[in-house]
Amino acid sequence: MDKLKQLAKELLSNNQVQIIVGYEEGTVGKARPAFISSPDQADTLIYDERCIHNLAVYLTQHKLPGNTKIAVIASFPVMKSIITLASEKQLDENFIKVIGISKDNNIIEFKDFADIERYINQQDLSFTPEEQALIDKIDAMSMEERWEYWQNEFSRCFKCYACRSACPMCYCTLCITDFNQPQWVSVPSHKLGNFEWHINRAMHLAGRCIGCDECSRACPLDLPINLLTKKLSMDIQKQFGYSAGQSLTEPYALSTYKPDDKETFIR
Amino acid sequence: MATENYKLLKKESLPALFDKLTASGKTIYAPVKNGEKTEFDVVTKYSNDINDEYIQTVQSLKGTVFPKVEKLFDYKSDKTDTSIQEPDFSKFPQNVLWGLHPCDAAAFRPLDATFRWDYDDKYFLTRMKLTTVVGLSCSKHDDYCFCTSVDISPASSDGSDIMLTKNKAGDYLVEIVTEKGQEVYDMAKELFGEISDDKESYITDVPKKFDLNELNKNLDGSFEAPYWLAQSMRCIGCGACAYVCPTCTCFDLQDEGAANKGSRIKCWDSCGFGHFTLHTSGHNPRETQSQRWRQRILHKFSYMPDRIKVFGCMGCGRCSRACPVDMNISENLIKIMEEPKNE
Structure with a gap:
């Protein structure tokens, strides 16, 4: 996941976003949600099979000051949550950058929400x-x-x-x-x-x-x-x-x- | 490490003891194995499902003295004539809480101090009076346990009426700690023997993570510290930590029914909820999650020792295990001591 750290550093250094919501190593072998606000913290970002929390929950909690641009690490359920929240007029696209992670762990830099919508509809959406x-x-x-x-x-x-x-x-x-x-x-x-x-x-x-x-x-x-x-x-x-x-x-x-x-x- | 004299309770005597307790009208709560997990449950007989090597249950036995829902009284009102019917306190259950670890036994101290702080809560006090606590030393611990950091030992008998320690043979070294413990012993004297042994040799070694008094001092002047916000960013504001905590006492009062007839109910609440401190005016003195996280820590480690002379954390680690986003309390307490209070 070096590419993820690199991308996070770039986004923060050139001030494209002020906060990255991702995952870090937690305690007792757990992964947990993390809030990264400076490029030097970006090295703590991780992404593996333990990173299961739906980070979209943090996008509507209003914990961050207004006008903060957020990047969020988005597994497939997070992408779907973002689309639902956006369809319910809960998210402002101009303030959220979505860094998707595909099922085979590749980074997808979505241009906008419509881009996420297209990606979702290319996947298998049936119940397992x-x-x-x-x-x-x-x-x-x-x-x-x-x-x-x-x-x-x-x-x-x-x-x-x-x-x-x-x-x-x-x-x-x-x-x-x-x-x-x-x-x-x-x-x-x-x-x-x-x-x-x-x-x-x-x-x-x-x-x-x-x-x-x-x-x-x-x-x-x-x-x-x-x-x-x-x-x-x-x-x-x-x-x-x-x-x-x-x-x-x-x-x-x-x-x-x-x-x-x-x-x-x-x- | 020293050899001392104990009463001996052999494993094969346990069924007879449980039968006696049940026959005398006691309700027994014991740690019962259920698949991978062990939780406290009511038992009438001893069985092999009772687990004396568990590390920790998800829920504590707080609910036996401070139920999650408790009817305080029924009320009836007929224009000018209002009457209140309290429960029959003599019918409250006589509970034997079997096999709690020292952290859980010690947790009754802060509960007791809180429920008799400025008002004697007779519901709690009656339940407590009818409760016999049979503690069990810890033979195992995990990375969430930190009792030794809050000045409790995995062999401590503080808060127990009877203290058990399992020896190598699988029998129990028994300490009779209080009069209530003596009553249980007297009831089944013939089941107990005598033994000289060293209970410390059967106890797990829980590493000390921080010094409690140092933490308490460190929290002075921490109200505006930047770490509250940093630590609470990922907190999602649920009440899981408070509801599994053996010492959290926040409650809500609810009237159910109609104006002329109904019940008043005391039920669990949590200072972690956003609306907990919401005033009728619309003002909320703890508007943000960081303020609520600060309250949780300061209440347990600063306000409680100041006001009722007892800390509000027993190091059981339940909150950290239950937290959906890994708000690990001991990790955060250590960080509080390491990080500056001023920006």
Whole structure:
């Protein structure tokens, strides 16, 4: 990854960007997100199979002063997140440079977001057999079994909201669960509160989830909540032909009305 | 290193002891193996799934004395007549917390000091009074452990009512530390023997990473230090660290139900959340994640020792293991001591 370090140094030295969001060596053998602001720090950048955090989450957190130009190291899920965020008008292209990394670890310097969109659509976008198998396992359960399964899983939740914090698509400044006038979602992490939170989270991400699995990876209790949003993505793809992270212009399936909708009730 | 006299609890006596505890109405929490992981769970009998060689669980047993959700009372209001129904404190469970490591046993001190600081929290204090802590010395540790840096030893009996150390034969050297411990011993005297041994020889050696008092002094005048922002850049602002922490005590009060009938509930909260300090006026004194990260560190290592004479970190390393973005607390504490406070 010497080329990545070199590129980072160039971008910072000629002030094309002021911050690079990438990865560095963490503690106890982990990799972790890093913020590089000077060329001499660029040597700490790494990229390998441990670099799995979805860095797009940092693009909407407003931690950096306004007018800061950011470069972000983008694995495939990060690219898809950026396209979704851009399609939802959350990112200003003039302030974000995307340094893509292909599946075979080559650096791709994207000119603009449209360039990322083109690249994404050249890749295999189908769900992997492993993803499909996880969903099939839940689908094969009876209603009662499924209810039992999710009750068990949700009962363990203590509402630390790591799933929300780690998700690039959860960028609301006031999340529905923090809204208290009126109180939409029950706050305590009891049975009702946990069900309300996880169903809300899943529904708000329905078809917006790009499938990076960061939510369940961030969960300290290993709740398989990524399956909920993944299943909804599959359903929405099937019903509306819409998949998140693939188009800058196609409007989001669940907030769009088309006069030629195939369903007659809505016309 | 010295040979001392201990009570001896043989491995084969454990089923009988657990049966006695259960029969006497105790609820036993023990570290139970589940695949690769070990977590505390309620058990009624001893089984081979109980793991006495685990390093650390994801969650502590804080929830047994400070539940993640706890109903404080039911209320009823009929125009002018308002009544409150508190729970029956005599029905609170008598818990035996089996096999906690010294960091977790010591964690009850700051919890206790917090919940009786300016007000006696009778929910916590009742639960604590009914709790017997059976500590277990550590035979293993990992790179996240740093108990020795916060002045706790992997063999310390502080906070335990009974202290166990596993010897080479797989039996336990037993220290009866408190009266509560004595009660359990008296209940099952016939299961215990006597032995002379050196418990220190079975203990893992946790390297000391920093000096606690030096850190505490170093934090004076650190409020405006540049490192808070630098360290917290990658923090995503979730509450994982606080919720796995055995000493974090932030809570929220929620009324559920209607105006004339409902319940008041105490539930976990975290100072790491953006809205934790949001005022009704709209002003937020801890508006940024760096301010919230600073609060986390200063609360545990400066405000708590100043106000309630006990540090708020036991070196269990749970927060660092659980953090989705590797905010490793001991790494950051060491950096705080190395880096300048002023730009």
